Amino acid sequence: MEYILIIVSAIFVNNILLAQFLGICPFLGVSNKLSTATGMSGAVCFVITLATVVTYLLNQYLLVPFGLDKFMQTIVFILVIAALVQMVEIVLKKISPSLYQALGIFLPLITTNCAVLGVAITVVTKEFSFGGSAPHLMNLGEATVYAFATSLGYGLAMILFAGLREHLAGNDVPKLFKGLPIALVTVSIMAMAFLGFSGMV
Amino acid sequence: MASKLSIITNGIIKNNPTFVLVLGMCPTLATTTSAMNGLEMGLATMFVLILSNIFISLIAPVVPDKVHIPVYIVVIATFVTLLQLLMQAFVPDVYATLGLFIPLIVVNCIVLGRAEAFANKNTVLDSLLDGIGVGIGFTLSLTVLGIVREILGSGSIFGWKFIAGDGILAFVMAPGAFLVLGYLMALFNKFFKK
Amino acid sequence: MALCLTAVCLVCSALLGATYAVTAEPIAEASRKALVEAISQVLPEGGEISEANTVEFGGQKYEYYTQSIDGQTSAWAVKSTTSGFGGPLTVLVGVGTDGSVYSTKVLSHTETPGLGAKCQTDEGFLGQFRGLDPSVKILKVTKDGGNIDAITASTITSRAYTLAVSNAVEVAKTLKPENKEE
Numbered sequence: 001m002e003y004i005l006i007i008v009s010a011i012f013v014n015n016i017l018l019a020q021f022l023g024i025c026p027f028l029g030v031s032n033k034l035s036t037a038t039g040m041s042g043a044v045c046f047v048i049t050l051a052t053v054v055t056y057l058l059n060q061y062l063l064v065p066f067g068l069d070k071f072m073q074t075i076v077f078i079l080v081i082a083a084l085v086q087m088v089e090i091v092l093k094k095i096s097p098s099l100y101q102a103l104g105i106f107l108p109l110i111t112t113n114c115a116v117l118g119v120a121i122t123v124v125t126k127e128f129s130f131g132g133s134a135p136h137l138m139n140l141g142e143a144t145v146y147a148f149a150t151s152l153g154y155g156l157a158m159i160l161f162a163g164l165r166e167h168l169a170g171n172d173v174p175k176l177f178k179g180l181p182i183a184l185v186t187v188s189i190m191a192m193a194f195l196g197f198s199g200m201v
Numbered sequence: 202m203a204s205k206l207s208i209i210t211n212g213i214i215k216n217n218p219t220f221v222l223v224l225g226m227c228p229t230l231a232t233t234t235s236a237m238n239g240l241e242m243g244l245a246t247m248f249v250l251i252l253s254n255i256f257i258s259l260i261a262p263v264v265p266d267k268v269h270i271p272v273y274i275v276v277i278a279t280f281v282t283l284l285q286l287l288m289q290a291f292v293p294d295v296y297a298t299l300g301l302f303i304p305l306i307v308v309n310c311i312v313l314g315r316a317e318a319f320a321n322k323n324t325v326l327d328s329l330l331d332g333i334g335v336g337i338g339f340t341l342s343l344t345v346l347g348i349v350r351e352i353l354g355s356g357s358i359f360g361w362k363f364i365a366g367d368g369i370l371a372f373v374m375a376p377g378a379f380l381v382l383g384y385l386m387a388l389f390n391k392f393f394k395k
Numbered sequence: 396m397a398l399c400l401t402a403v404c405l406v407c408s409a410l411l412g413a414t415y416a417v418t419a420e421p422i423a424e425a426s427r428k429a430l431v432e433a434i435s436q437v438l439p440e441g442g443e444i445s446e447a448n449t450v451e452f453g454g455q456k457y458e459y460y461t462q463s464i465d466g467q468t469s470a471w472a473v474k475s476t477t478s479g480f481g482g483p484l485t486v487l488v489g490v491g492t493d494g495s496v497y498s499t500k501v502l503s504h505t506e507t508p509g510l511g512a513k514c515q516t517d518e519g520f521l522g523q524f525r526g527l528d529p530s531v532k533i534l535k536v537t538k539d540g541g542n543i544d545a546i547t548a549s550t551i552t553s554r555a556y557t558l559a560v561s562n563a564v565e566v567a568k569t570l571k572p573e574n575k576e577e
Binding site: 018019020021022023024025028070071072073074075078079082108111112113114116117118121122126174176177180181182183184185187188189191192194195 | 223224225226227228230231270271274275278279281282285286301304305307308309310313371374375376377378379380382383384386387388390391
């Protein structure tokens with residue numbers, strides 16, 4: 001039951017893009033086309049889940065026992081994420097060159113996608129309470145589910161937005177609003193729709 | 202001298218990190234619920250930006266090309282953690298308000314972006330000035346966004362309340378952040394992009 | 396190449412280790428100060444505040460501080476967490492040995508700005524808990540048949556806040572006042 005609450009909460013209620021404002025740069029950058037948005041979401045999904053598990057374990061078994069978590073957390077986490085992204089890049093280059101080409105410069109930029117580091121830091125520092133359970137730090141299982149669900153929420157918002165933006169491209173938008181301004185106004189309306197989920201969990 | 206000054210003004214208008222380069226959107230949207238929060242976040246980022254710019258312009262000549270990104274990230278992460286520790290020690294209230302977005306300065310594209318695009322091929326002084334310029338540009342944008350959201354959302358400026366009761370709450374919440382940024386960007390286009 | 400990266404990492408870690416060593420004391424001091432200030436706001440003036448203790452109640456651990464005047468327990472400050480609208484809501488509740496609430500204060504929250512977040516400042520809401528006697532008033536919001544008026548448009552936050560206070564009162568009931576003179 002708790003896992004279901006975590007999933008609903010992470011995808012809809014506290015959507016990482018529309019409610020927590022993490023990972024906005026690539027969200028605005030690659031959402032011009034549905035196909036690139038889908039690819040990016042997949043890559044982010046994979047990296048977030050993997051990075052959260054790895055950093056969670058590192059934090060639990062290396063940083064905390066040696067009392068390093070207070071001042072080495074940020075450095076260790078970002079380096080692990082950078083290494084993982086490199087790995088995903090190499091793998092993607094091998095198995096799907098077309099996707100690799102489409103994502104272009106945004107793949108290395110997953111390193112600086114704050115959603116990845118944000119989720120990794122959140123699961124080891126913030127206390128959660130789902131469905132009235134006593135607030136606690138997440139265990140590995142919950143952290144993994146939370147990371148995966150959060151990245152699904154990222155994908156959902158990203159793909160919905162890319163769909164809207166493709167339609168927007170053919171519309172007659174006032175000159176000053178062309179491009180990003182109208183996109184931001186669109187996201188605003190989406191965020192308002194997602195506010196409807198708040199309080200559900 | 203004029204060229205030195207233009208490095209600073211470039212960062213504020215021509216290369217404004219928020220409205221022109223569209224970098225560092227996450228803290229821009231998340232922490233600007235009030236003018237003060239926006240200002241504090243901007244200053245925190247400026248601190249890291251200036252230090253990392255100086256340091257990277259110093260070490261750039263000796264860092265091998267292949268590992269320059271990891272090295273830069275380590276340098277930036279160091280300054281961010283430094284900032285984190287200092288803030289926890291001396292301004293714990295501010296640290297509590299900005300929360301997660303302080304460690305996330307590490308992945309703020311502005312910092313790494315300036316390291317890559319400017320600091321690693323310019324002198325220490327120029328990099329310092331660039332850090333100041335871009336830092337001011339970022340701080341100004343965040344403060345303006347914060348001011349607009351605070352006026353509309355809470356009916357106050359820098360905590361000074363000028364209407365009784367509540368403002369339009371949506372502006373303090375997520376939708377307002379995107380909406381105000383969209384409109385400010387359109388305004389910026391009108392006045393500065395010909 | 397690898398050498399360079401290692402060197403940079405070493406220098407940076409050393410720098411951070413040093414900074415941490417220097418700032419550790421001020422950080423601890425700052426958080427202690429914040430806590431002492433919070434405690435002094437929810438308890439009557441005077442007396443001595445003990446170190447933190449924990450007690451288990453209803454499967455949840457509660458941290459509490461004992462205030463004593465001349466070696467005699469006069470009140471407790473209980474840290475009580477429930478789940479609010481946006482996530483955990485932690486309230487520090489001052490409870491006298493007679494079981495009445497002295498005052499309350501939010502320690503941390505994730506409520507909606509402008510709505511639930513008002514639980515930190517809304518006098519009309521917070522004032523209800525000041526000097527409240529749980530044997531006279533029911534610690535539930537009016538919607539649930541209690542005597543606490545909820546913050547407008549923030550019933551869930553008000554409910555969570557009230558539950559936190561009520562839990563703290565229950566916790567305090569299980570604590571035994573110390574009397575060193577006997």
